[in-house]
Amino acid sequence: MDASIQTFDLDKSFGAIHAVQDVNIKINRGEIYGLLGPNGSGKTTLIRMLVGLIKPTRGYVSMLGARMPNKRVLGRIGYMTQTTAVYNDLSVQENLEFFGALLGGVKKARVQELMELVELRERAHSLASTLSGGMKQRTSLACALVHRPDLLFLDEPTVGVDPQLRRTFWQYFRSLASEGVTIVVSSHVMDEAERCDRLGFIRAGKLFAEGSADELRARAGTANLEDAFLKFAMEETA
Amino acid sequence: MRRIFAIAKRIITQFRRDHRTLGLLVVAPVLLLSLVGVLIRSSSDTVKLGIVNEDRSELGAKLARELRGDNSFNAREIARANAEDELRRGAVSVVIFLDPDFGRRFSSGGQAEIIVMIEGSNPQNDTAAQQKISAALASALPRAITQINAPGGKVATPLLNLNYRYFYGGSQFDQLDYIAPAYIGIFVFFLVFLLTTLIFLRERSQGTLERLFATPVSRVELVLGYMLGFSVFALLQSLFMLLFTVYVMQVHTVGNLGVIFLVQAVLAIGAINLGIFLSTFARTEFQVIQFIPMVITPQALLGDFIFPLDTMPAILQAVGRVMPITYANQALRAVMIRGDGIEAILPQLAVLSGFAIVMILLSAMTLRREVA
Numbered sequence: 322m323d324a325s326i327q328t329f330d331l332d333k334s335f336g337a338i339h340a341v342q343d344v345n346i347k348i349n350r351g352e353i354y355g356l357l358g359p360n361g362s363g364k365t366t367l368i369r370m371l372v373g374l375i376k377p378t379r380g381y382v383s384m385l386g387a388r389m390p391n392k393r394v395l396g397r398i399g400y401m402t403q404t405t406a407v408y409n410d411l412s413v414q415e416n417l418e419f420f421g422a423l424l425g426g427v428k429k430a431r432v433q434e435l436m437e438l439v440e441l442r443e444r445a446h447s448l449a450s451t452l453s454g455g456m457k458q459r460t461s462l463a464c465a466l467v468h469r470p471d472l473l474f475l476d477e478p479t480v481g482v483d484p485q486l487r488r489t490f491w492q493y494f495r496s497l498a499s500e501g502v503t504i505v506v507s508s509h510v511m512d513e514a515e516r517c518d519r520l521g522f523i524r525a526g527k528l529f530a531e532g533s534a535d536e537l538r539a540r541a542g543t544a545n546l547e548d549a550f551l552k553f554a555m556e557e558t559a
Numbered sequence: 560m561r562r563i564f565a566i567a568k569r570i571i572t573q574f575r576r577d578h579r580t581l582g583l584l585v586v587a588p589v590l591l592l593s594l595v596g597v598l599i600r601s602s603s604d605t606v607k608l609g610i611v612n613e614d615r616s617e618l619g620a621k622l623a624r625e626l627r628g629d630n631s632f633n634a635r636e637i638a639r640a641n642a643e644d645e646l647r648r649g650a651v652s653v654v655i656f657l658d659p660d661f662g663r664r665f666s667s668g669g670q671a672e673i674i675v676m677i678e679g680s681n682p683q684n685d686t687a688a689q690q691k692i693s694a695a696l697a698s699a700l701p702r703a704i705t706q707i708n709a710p711g712g713k714v715a716t717p718l719l720n721l722n723y724r725y726f727y728g729g730s731q732f733d734q735l736d737y738i739a740p741a742y743i744g745i746f747v748f749f750l751v752f753l754l755t756t757l758i759f760l761r762e763r764s765q766g767t768l769e770r771l772f773a774t775p776v777s778r779v780e781l782v783l784g785y786m787l788g789f790s791v792f793a794l795l796q797s798l799f800m801l802l803f804t805v806y807v808m809q810v811h812t813v814g815n816l817g818v819i820f821l822v823q824a825v826l827a828i829g830a831i832n833l834g835i836f837l838s839t840f841a842r843t844e845f846q847v848i849q850f851i852p853m854v855i856t857p858q859a860l861l862g863d864f865i866f867p868l869d870t871m872p873a874i875l876q877a878v879g880r881v882m883p884i885t886y887a888n889q890a891l892r893a894v895m896i897r898g899d900g901i902e903a904i905l906p907q908l909a910v911l912s913g914f915a916i917v918m919i920l921l922s923a924m925t926l927r928r929e930v931a
Contacts, residue, residue: 372773392775400773406766423774464770474773 325350325472325503326371330380333366333526340366342526343380348505348519350471353498355517356507357550363526364507365403368476371505372400384472396425399470403477405457409450413441413460416449417467424468435463438493455486462490466497473497475506479513491516511546522550529557579846587852594857597875598866606688608634609651611642616662621703622696623657629695642676646726647897649869652678653688655696665704670718679725680896681737681867693721727897728811739810740819740891741864743800745884747823748830749855751793755785755834756847763838768926778926782919786831793827794820814894818901822894825911826887832918839925858884883914 326348333341341363348354356364369375371382373390382389385397407416417435421427436442439459449457458478465473475494479487495516498504506517514520515534522530522537530537530553534546541549574580610626612619626634637645637654645651656674664671675692677685700719728736762768771781801819804810812819837854841847860866861875862884868876879885890907893899901908 374769374772395773395775398773400770402766402769404766406770408767409765420770420774423771423776425775 324348324383325352325385326354326505327383328371328380329383331367331370331377331382332379333370333375334378340526341370341377344528346521346528346531348503350503351498351501352519353494353504353506353517355514355520356505356523357509357511357514357520357546358507358523359509362524364509364523365476366526367523368474368505368507372398372474394472396468397471399465399468399473401461401465401473401475401478403480405454405461407449407457407460407464410448412446412448413452413463414445416460416464420464421467427467431467431469435466438466439463440489454481455483458482459486462493471502473502473504475504477507477509479508479510487513511550514546520546522553524554524557527557529553579849583849583852591852591856591860594860594875598860598871601870601872605631605633606653606691607651608632608692609637609642609645609654610634611639611654611656612636613639613659614657614661615659616666617707618662618665618703619657621706622699625699625703626695629699631691632695643726646676646678649678652684653692655692670720672720672722674722674724676724676726679727679732680892682728682732682734683737684867685725685732689723696721732811735808736811736896737892738865739804739808740895741862741884741888743797743804743819744823744826744887744891745855745859745862745864746800747793747797747827748858748884748887750796751789751827751830752834752837752854753847753851754792755789755831756838756841756850757844759785759835759838760841760844760847764842778923781926782832782835782923785835786828786919789831790824790827793831794824797823797827810895812895813898814896815900818894818904819891821901822887822890822904822908822911825908825915826883829883829911829915829918832915832922835922836918836925858882861885863888883911886910886914 324347326346328344328346331341331344333339344367346354356367358364366375370377371384371389373382373395384391384394387394408419411419413436414432417432418427421432433442436445439462441456441459441463444452444456449460452460458481462475462478465475473494479490482490491513494504494506498518506513508514517534519531519533520537521528530540530549532540537549537553538544538546541552543549543552608626610623612623614620623634623636626632637651639656642651642654642656646654654676656676658672658674661671661673673696675689677688679685696719725732762771797820801816801823805812805816833854837850838847841850857878858864861868861871861879862882863879864884868879868885871879886907890904890911893904893907
């Protein structure tokens with residue numbers, strides 16, 4: 322089967338800072354791929370290159386069989402940024418309708434369905450500025466899902482989200498993946514990493530280990546992922 | 560006490576890092592005061608005088624020569640047929656007409672009349688011109704008569720009747736009539752610019768711009784969408800201001816309201832895109848406020864608003880001529896005061912459209928996908 326997302330020697334420098342170095346990843350359809358690394362490791366830069374927000378210095382990205390940037394594929398992407406990027410002066414429903422319209426016209430029923438999904442039906446007409454942080458985060462997620470994307474990019478989607486909501490989010494992600502949506506999610510929280518199908522460890526712009534959580538633990542011979550991360554990182558530097 | 564100092568010290572530290580604001584504290588007032596100073600001190604007060612001399616006697620020619628020699632005027636003789644055109648083009652601001660019978664009436668001891676035609680669109684200039692003309696004639700005429708009659712002899716004080724007429728407006732015209740058309744233009748420009756800049760800045764800072772770029776939306780679609788949305792408000796504001804000016808403030812308007820509205824619409828579109836473009840260079844709302852003394856005030860001073868462009872020093876005129884407001888002001892004034900039709904303001908409309916197009920391109924260029 323063809324990969325949903327593949328990168329070829331993807332490389333990005335900002336002046337003297339080498340943010341992402343020669344990254345080659347291949348992610349299959351319906352897979353949840355976790356990018357795991359500390360703050361400033363290049364996760365966000367990598368995701369932004371994948372969605373076409375920044376141009377790689379070298380290398381390229383191929384998604385859904387097309388070399389990026391590709392307008393058709395852009396329409397198949399759902400992207401949730403690190404900050405809850407929703408319009409504060411629009412209501413939940415208006416935010417969804419707006420992103421729906423940009424992404425090719427979305428039916429009213431879909432908007433209702435999404436609000437149901439993120440449990441914001443009764444806040445449909447509340448302005449986003451009046452919502453709690455978690456509710457805003459849910460609105461933001463719903464906006465990324467409005468057009469039933471094939472590819473979903475989530476940049477630290479659960480930062481500042483309470484444990485209960487985090488669990489709900491991961492239930493959504495899992496059910497989307499089972500419907501065939503390919504998900505790339507970045508995180509620096511190790512227990513989230515457990516929920517991904519496959520992980521890429523990233524540090525200082527380098528992807529230095531890849532595999533499922535179990536594989537990585539076994540290869541490192543450690544009891545938990547955090548130790549595995551540190552062990553691989555040490556080997557890499559050595 | 561220590562807490563007070565801690566707060567003060569923190570503020571000083573913060574400000575010291577904000578070089579742009581520090582610069583502005585010094586640069587803006589110096590720049591603006593220099594501008595105002597130069598404008599007030601340098602605005603030349605020579606009146607551009609046209610003399611239509613049809614007098615059959617010698618007196619008309621003598622009087623014309625006297626006036627040409629007076630250095631408070633920039634006087635030249637013109638033909639009656641060209642008088643209107645010269646006034647319209649602004650080549651002269653006052654024309655005096657000496658009738659064929661002018662000299663004969665004097666020599667026969669009758670009362671002579673001079674028609675003084677004043678351009679009339681700027682009451683401030685007009686009053687000054689009117690005073691100068693009557694003073695100059697009062698001294699030039701006796702000298703001219705002396706030269707003809709009896710050099711060195713005594714001359715009877717001539718009875719002269721100055722008949723003032725106004726090419727535009729009239730004596731009931733006040734300063735507001737002159738300023739109001741430009742005021743409408745500047746206000747629309749200012750508010751539309753400020754609002755777009757602020758809203759676009761918010762789009763950047765709240766991260767939604769980044770999100771938009773991860774959709775198939777193109778830069779041009781984004782700019783055009785913004786333009787369309789803001790145009791609704793800009794045009795409503797223009798319409799309201801126009802109606803208020805004309806019907807409540809009773810500002811003299813002879814032109815077509817539709818044409819006035821068109822000028823404002825083109826100006827507003829330019830302002831919207833200037834706002835999108837400049838929002839790239841501001842990271843905070845405070846920095847947007849800093850655009851006011853840099854972008855708006857110079858345009859208000861040099862844009863042919865209160866200080867007429869053609870009496871400014873050459874350098875400032877050159878600066879004024881690259882400002883979109885100048886053309887909007889000229890066009891609005893032409894339509895409202897002089898009743899010019901759309902064909903007369905095509906050059907100004909072309910400049911304003913050009914400005915809008917350049918701004919659309921610039922703002923589309925700054926909206927690169929790399930928003931970081």
